[in-house]
Amino acid sequence: MTTRKCNTCDQDKPLDQFRTIKVYLNHKCRECERDANRQYMRGYRKQRAAEKRAQPLATTTANPVGRPSIQQEIDALKAQMQSLLAFASLHGYNTTET
Numbered sequence: 001m002t003t004r005k006c007n008t009c010d011q012d013k014p015l016d017q018f019r020t021i022k023v024y025l026n027h028k029c030r031e032c033e034r035d036a037n038r039q040y041m042r043g044y045r046k047q048r049a050a051e052k053r054a055q056p057l058a059t060t061t062a063n064p065v066g067r068p069s070i071q072q073e074i075d076a077l078k079a080q081m082q083s084l085l086a087f088a089s090l091h092g093y094n095t096t097e098t
Helices: 030-059 070-090
Strands: 003-005 012-014 018-021 024-029
Touching (some): 018 030, 024 030
Antiparallel strands (some): 003 012, 018 024
């Protein structure tokens, strides 16, 4: 079987240990290529994670303090209902019947 020398680890390995890009064999064996990709992605992954963490902080506006409580939402709905009933009674609807 034919062998080839890896440029990274300087070992003779069979040709099936090298990836074929188009018609040409890669100069790194699969193991060295995988290790190089892992090293690259390790740094890239940290960089992308830092960018993702910083993005929401830069784009979001300051939230108003707290969300309205359930009771405040109920009171707002009651006030809205009262205004609708008042509007209906102005236009001749009987609002006392349910």
